[in-house]
Amino acid sequence: MFLVNGLKATLIQYNRKDDNSIYDDQNDNEVPIKICPYDIADAVKFGIYTVPEATGYFQVKRTVDVKEGDQIIFANKTYTVLKVQDNWIFNRVENKMLAVK
DSSP states (O other): OOOSOOEEEEEEEESOSOOOOSOGGGOEEEEEEEEEEEOHHHHHHTTOOOOTTOSEEEEEETTOOOOTTOEEEETTEEEEEEEEEEEEETTEEEEEEEEEO
16 A cells, blocks of 8 residues: 555665675666655654664555665665665555665
């Protein structure tokens, strides 16, 4: 239940293959996704705990495969995912909140 019109971004997924290469930073996969920038005042209001190092928060759909350490390119800026938190509604993950730096 992604209730907003998402904005286009690119997710760079690192280390999703089992090829055991020496240079793990070259083992990446770029995926186009939809994200919603999230205001930190809203996050505090809804009870989501914050990350002190984070400079921003994004909301993504539940089907997006994102982990800590992945990067998001949005509005010609590159963000690194610090923390991924699931938001549950009716015993199912509905979306994910990403703390980025």
